[in-house]
Amino acid sequence: MTSNRRGGGSGVRSLLNRWDQGVFEQVAKRQWPAAEAVLPRLSRGADHGLLWLAAAAGMTAAGGRPARRAAVRGLASLAVASLTVNTLGKRTVRRQRPLLDVVPVVRQLSRQPFTTSFPSGHAASAAASTVGAGLESRRWGAALAPVAWSVAFSRVYTGVHHPGDVLAGMALGAGAAFAVRGVAPTRDQLGPQARPRADAPALARGRGLVVVANSTAGTGAEALSRAQVALPEAEFVVCEPDGKPLAEQFEAAAARARALGVLGGDGTVNAAVAVALRHRLPLAVLPGGTLNHFAADLGIDTVEDTARAVTGGDAAAVDIGRFRPGPDGAPGYFANTLSLGAYPDLVRVREEWAPRIGGPAAGVLAVFHVLRTGQPFEAELNGRRRRLWLLFAGNCGYRGLGLAPVRRHDLADGQLDVRIVHAGRWARTRLLTAALTGSLRRSPVHSAVLLPRLRIDGLTPGAQLAHDGEVVAAPRESLYLDKADDALTVYRPLPVTPADRHLD
Numbered sequence: 001m002t003s004n005r006r007g008g009g010s011g012v013r014s015l016l017n018r019w020d021q022g023v024f025e026q027v028a029k030r031q032w033p034a035a036e037a038v039l040p041r042l043s044r045g046a047d048h049g050l051l052w053l054a055a056a057a058g059m060t061a062a063g064g065r066p067a068r069r070a071a072v073r074g075l076a077s078l079a080v081a082s083l084t085v086n087t088l089g090k091r092t093v094r095r096q097r098p099l100l101d102v103v104p105v106v107r108q109l110s111r112q113p114f115t116t117s118f119p120s121g122h123a124a125s126a127a128a129s130t131v132g133a134g135l136e137s138r139r140w141g142a143a144l145a146p147v148a149w150s151v152a153f154s155r156v157y158t159g160v161h162h163p164g165d166v167l168a169g170m171a172l173g174a175g176a177a178f179a180v181r182g183v184a185p186t187r188d189q190l191g192p193q194a195r196p197r198a199d200a201p202a203l204a205r206g207r208g209l210v211v212v213a214n215s216t217a218g219t220g221a222e223a224l225s226r227a228q229v230a231l232p233e234a235e236f237v238v239c240e241p242d243g244k245p246l247a248e249q250f251e252a253a254a255a256r257a258r259a260l261g262v263l264g265g266d267g268t269v270n271a272a273v274a275v276a277l278r279h280r281l282p283l284a285v286l287p288g289g290t291l292n293h294f295a296a297d298l299g300i301d302t303v304e305d306t307a308r309a310v311t312g313g314d315a316a317a318v319d320i321g322r323f324r325p326g327p328d329g330a331p332g333y334f335a336n337t338l339s340l341g342a343y344p345d346l347v348r349v350r351e352e353w354a355p356r357i358g359g360p361a362a363g364v365l366a367v368f369h370v371l372r373t374g375q376p377f378e379a380e381l382n383g384r385r386r387r388l389w390l391l392f393a394g395n396c397g398y399r400g401l402g403l404a405p406v407r408r409h410d411l412a413d414g415q416l417d418v419r420i421v422h423a424g425r426w427a428r429t430r431l432l433t434a435a436l437t438g439s440l441r442r443s444p445v446h447s448a449v450l451l452p453r454l455r456i457d458g459l460t461p462g463a464q465l466a467h468d469g470e471v472v473a474a475p476r477e478s479l480y481l482d483k484a485d486d487a488l489t490v491y492r493p494l495p496v497t498p499a500d501r502h503l504d
Contacts, residue, residue, distance in 0.1 A: 020164045021098075027156050027163075028102040035157060036106055042147075043154035044109065046122050051151070052078055052129040059133070059140060065292075065301040070137040073180065074144075077132030081124040081176035085169070094118075095165070103159035113160055120161045120169035123152040127173030135181050198489040200282040201258055202313030206231030209284060209310060210253040211261030213238050214246070214268040223288030223303050227263060230307035234261065250275040257281060259310070259491070263303070265289020266336055270468035273320060273333050273488060282489040284310050294335045294468075297408045298492040309491040316494065317486040318411040321395035323467065325475035334395055334467040335488075338481065340459070340474060341377055341390030341421075376423035380457040389421040393481055397450055414485050415450040422447070453482040 032039075045051045056071035095118035100108055115121075126148035134141020152170055155161040161169075203209050213224050213236055228236060235257075239249055246268060254260050254275050261284040262272035269285055276283040286303045287295040298318075300306055309315065321334040349366040378387050394417035396408045456479040465474040 016164065020162045023163045024098055024156060024159075025102050028104070028159065032157065039150065039154040039157045040107060040109060042150055043122065043158050043160075046125065046151045046154075049078055049082065049125050049129075051147075052125055055129065055144060055147070065296060066137050067140060070133040070140040073136045073177075074129040074133035077128040077173070077177035077180045078125050080180055081128035081173040082121065084172060084176060085119060085121045085124050095162075098159055098162055100159045107158050109158050109160060117161055118165045118168060119172055120152070120155050120165045122155050123161075123166040123169030124173035124176070126151040127170040128176045129173075131174045131177035132180060135177060197494065198282075198315045198317040198486075200313055200315035200489055200491060203234075203259060203310050206234030206307070206310060208258030209234040209261050210257035210259075211236045211263055211284070211286065212246070212249050212253050212268075212272065213262075213286075213288065214264030223263060223286060227286050227288075227303040227307070230304050231310065236263075246271040247275070254279040254281055259284055261286060261310075263288040265469070266293055267469040269294050269335055270333065270470060273335050277320065277333070277484070277488060282315055282491060284491045293407075297411060298490060300492060305493050306491060309493050314494040315489050315491050316412070318488050318490055319396055319414060320484045320487050321393065321416065321467075322480075322482050322484055323465070324480050326478050327480055329475075329480075332467060332472075333484075334393075336395060336468050338393045338465065338467045339391060340379070340456075340463060340465055341388060342373075342375075377460040377463050379459045379463075381420075382455055383457075385458070386420075387423040389423050391456075392419040393417065393454065394419075395483070412486055413450075414452060414483055416452065416454060416481060416483065418449050418451050418454055420447045453480070455480055 042051075052074065056075050059067040059071040059074075094116045097113070097117045130141055130144040130148040133144055152166050155166050156163050201208065209231060211227065211231075211234055213227075224236065224238070227234075235253075237249055237253055239246060250260065250262075250272050258281075260272060260276050260279070260281045262269050263286040266289065268289060272283060272285075275281075284306050285295045285298065285300060286306045287300060288303070292300075295301075295306075298316075300309075321338060322331040323334065323338055324331045349369045353365055376387050376389050378385065379391070380386070381391075394408070396411050396413045397415055397417045398408050457477065459474050459476060459479065461476060463474040464471050465479070466472075
């Protein structure tokens with residue numbers, strides 16, 4: 001029986017090898033108009049993943065947030081595919097390269113590869129980058145697909161791979177993209193970031209919406225022009241640097257609005273939140289600042305996303321964080337984060353370096369910078385005295401590794417995401433080591449917990465409090481943090497559920 005099984009296996013392998021060789025020879029013998037000037041150069045351009053690195057850079061420069069996410073996912077998939085090909089594929093199956101006898105000299109590469117043939121690393125990289133980007137953005141995946149197919153075919157056309165090598169490489173690359181998605185789900189997998197749905201008026205063409213725009217914030221001028229096109233009947237109030245304070249502008253806008261709009265970064269959004277809560281108005285957030293974390297976590301990438309939600313009346317209720325000096329003090333609000341200590345500096349360094357060296361490396365650099373330049377402070381947390389480097393409180397639970405969490409999935413979970421870095425003996429060394437080894441969550445120097453409220457007493461005199469990028473003096477006696485659950489109605493694009501389809 002053993003002999004028969006081996007014979008059957010040999011027969012299948014022989015059949016596959018004949019098919020592989022037959023297709024290879026057919027490609028070599030056939031004339032391909034205009035291919036001689038393109039495919040060899042394209043094949044060389046894809047060496048070491050350079051073509052896909054260039055494509056990711058172009059996507060990042062030309063597109064918005066969706067393009068950047070697609071570029072990052074494509075590169076992550078490429079890295080996994082390349083690692084698998086080089087450590088497992090080529091060392092496990094040591095297949096020889098095809099003979100070049102039947103391949104026209106004009107097609108052959110000037111420098112022939114010296115590694116084994118199976119699987120094709122170029123095909124794996126092409127598929128991984130394209131499928132990875134496509135899982136995040138179908139538009140970018142469709143744009144890259146013809147290039148990926150051309151690179152894969154070029155490996156057979158130039159005679160450096162059998163067709164089977166290319167097919168195996170593409171399957172491996174696509175598998176790497178899906179493996180990355182299994183670790184880091186796409187937005188489509190995560191579903192809606194905020195719940196529950198809330199009632200808000202559908203404002204056709206933006207009629208009844210008054211938008212206060214901070215055109216000096218980041219990309220504000222460009223976003224303002226696009227918002228005026230998308231919402232032609234909305235009223236836009238453009239704030240000037242030397243004009244009235246933002247709070248006054250929002251108060252005046254709220255008095256005549258059916259819905260309040262804000263165009264700017266997170267600091268501008270923070271000013272709008274308090275006014276929208278006080279007047280019980282739905283809020284339309286149009287991203288137009290350097291950082292738009294609140295908009296991104298709502299699933300809003302462009303002003304057009306907000307415009308569709310406003311005209312369709314799609315909205316959700318979200319939590320807002322509150323802080324006050326004592327249990328009966330006047331509250332301040334934070335839609336994103338509140339922090340004490342060196343956290344604002346940590347975020348600034350991470351945001352500055354992440355586009356250049358990647359998020360994990362930028363996080364380590366940020367930790368090192370904070371530990372080198374920051375100063376610890378003292379405070380009592382729920383009655384216990386502690387010495388800390390920083391304290392972070394997020395409005396709802398954040399996802400992401402390390403001290404600088406990245407995004408939220410649920411903006412109505414009723415929780416504060418509290419993260420603390422303790423000061424003490426060897427604390428800097430232990431924290432930096434944990435950041436470098438990826439074990440930060442298990443480090444005794446770092447604590448993370450979800451709480452509905454937190455009381456902070458006895459802060460070091462002169463301590464600074466940052467909320468949504470705005471810095472104020474922290475109260476010296478007591479600081480109370482809690483949540484206003486489902487307090488704010490915000491326009492946001494809502495996905496169509498199976499129930500909605502049934503009702504339609």
